[in-house]
Amino acid sequence: MTAFSFLSHLVCPRSGLRYDADRIQQLSAVGAPLLAVYDLDALRDAVPRSALAGRTSTLWRWHELLPVRDPRHVVSLGEGGTPVLPLPRLGRALGIDALSMKDEGIVPTGSFKARGATVGVSRARELGVTALAMPTNGNAGAAWALYAARAGIHATIVMPRDAPSITRNEVAIAGAALYLVDGLISDAGKIVAHAVAERGLYDASTLKEPYRIEGKKTMGLELAEQFDWCLPDVILYPTGGGVGLIGLRKAFDELRALGWLDPARPLPRLVAVQASGCAPIVDAWTRRAPDSEFWAGSRTVAFGLNVPKALGDFLVLDALYATGGCAVAVDDDDLLAAQRDAARLEGTFVCPEGAALFAAARQLRETGWIRAGERVVALNTGAGIKYPETFIASPPLLQPGDGLPAD
Numbered sequence: 001m002t003a004f005s006f007l008s009h010l011v012c013p014r015s016g017l018r019y020d021a022d023r024i025q026q027l028s029a030v031g032a033p034l035l036a037v038y039d040l041d042a043l044r045d046a047v048p049r050s051a052l053a054g055r056t057s058t059l060w061r062w063h064e065l066l067p068v069r070d071p072r073h074v075v076s077l078g079e080g081g082t083p084v085l086p087l088p089r090l091g092r093a094l095g096i097d098a099l100s101m102k103d104e105g106i107v108p109t110g111s112f113k114a115r116g117a118t119v120g121v122s123r124a125r126e127l128g129v130t131a132l133a134m135p136t137n138g139n140a141g142a143a144w145a146l147y148a149a150r151a152g153i154h155a156t157i158v159m160p161r162d163a164p165s166i167t168r169n170e171v172a173i174a175g176a177a178l179y180l181v182d183g184l185i186s187d188a189g190k191i192v193a194h195a196v197a198e199r200g201l202y203d204a205s206t207l208k209e210p211y212r213i214e215g216k217k218t219m220g221l222e223l224a225e226q227f228d229w230c231l232p233d234v235i236l237y238p239t240g241g242g243v244g245l246i247g248l249r250k251a252f253d254e255l256r257a258l259g260w261l262d263p264a265r266p267l268p269r270l271v272a273v274q275a276s277g278c279a280p281i282v283d284a285w286t287r288r289a290p291d292s293e294f295w296a297g298s299r300t301v302a303f304g305l306n307v308p309k310a311l312g313d314f315l316v317l318d319a320l321y322a323t324g325g326c327a328v329a330v331d332d333d334d335l336l337a338a339q340r341d342a343a344r345l346e347g348t349f350v351c352p353e354g355a356a357l358f359a360a361a362r363q364l365r366e367t368g369w370i371r372a373g374e375r376v377v378a379l380n381t382g383a384g385i386k387y388p389e390t391f392i393a394s395p396p397l398l399q400p401g402d403g404l405p406a407d
């Protein structure tokens, strides 16, 4: 019997030191996120690419490349396996013929945060965690609270008071302890760090536990399979903490090492899209810096992008430099307009974060950075219906017996 997981150990990307993966670990000794390393040589010999056929369509079809060792610890709500939708009409409007969107809006909890939660919570349960805490801009807290409930783990969640109200309700109905903070996610993070130190909770903050990234990585694994192992030229990603972007790169690196991708083909150019009101990665990329600076006074309707300083910024920037990618900032007005265009032209009601990708694609096509004929994928991270306040309809009110007015 081959192993369910080929997880080997954890590594600190700053110091290169190895850490035991079968104990609870948070940050490395130098304060960097730990990354999961798999025994890819053994996996290459044991499992051919064709073994995927006939497996579950959830992200657990990739279990050898995920950290959970015993399938009985998997906590799933049926996440993953999202479609890649061609967007021909929107593409034409942007001047991009081969535009498509991987749509994470249909996963449980309505955002791709479910991917990180299913893997992070499953592994936490496997390692014996009974109580966790995390700061969030909303969607991650909602997903982790619900998956924690399914796992029987107690969750404590702290979010900005301005976070989308639906995410509050998701956390509360899951029975988690919910607190609002009159500030930003960075303020919520300080409160959680204090509680973690005092009460010995498992710190599930972005990248402070090693496994959320493994769940998000599966978006890249799925894309490879969906594109028949011949990846697109450009992938646009709405970047807050940037975990998804780090995950995409990790997925492609692992698939290459396994020989599942053509080593002669360049990796897709990864694009970090941010809001103009909170663009620390764009600022750093513009200066070719290895790390970002704290973005003071951050503000955007795309709440998932409101991360003034990401713990994994150096990994995000490295992924951009290594793939010949770039970083782009988009105004809130432009991303809201793009949200309407996507719904009107394609029937896709994407979240504001996802909509930012289309506004960015327009800029990049206009400057020629995206070249004619290139295959471009936008990674829509969530459902527009989670943000009812970003679009307000004002239809005419009829009385019973009225006829429809002329158009």
Ligand SMILES: *Cc1c(COP(=O)(O)O)cnc(C)c1O
Pocket (backbone or CB within 6 Å): 111, 112, 113, 139, 140, 238, 239, 240, 241, 242, 243, 244, 245, 304, 305, 351, 353, 354, 381, 382
């Ligand atoms: C969290 C979130 C993001 C940002 O994700 P990162 O991987 O942390 O950069 C983007 N969009 C939505 C809808 C989110 O919830």
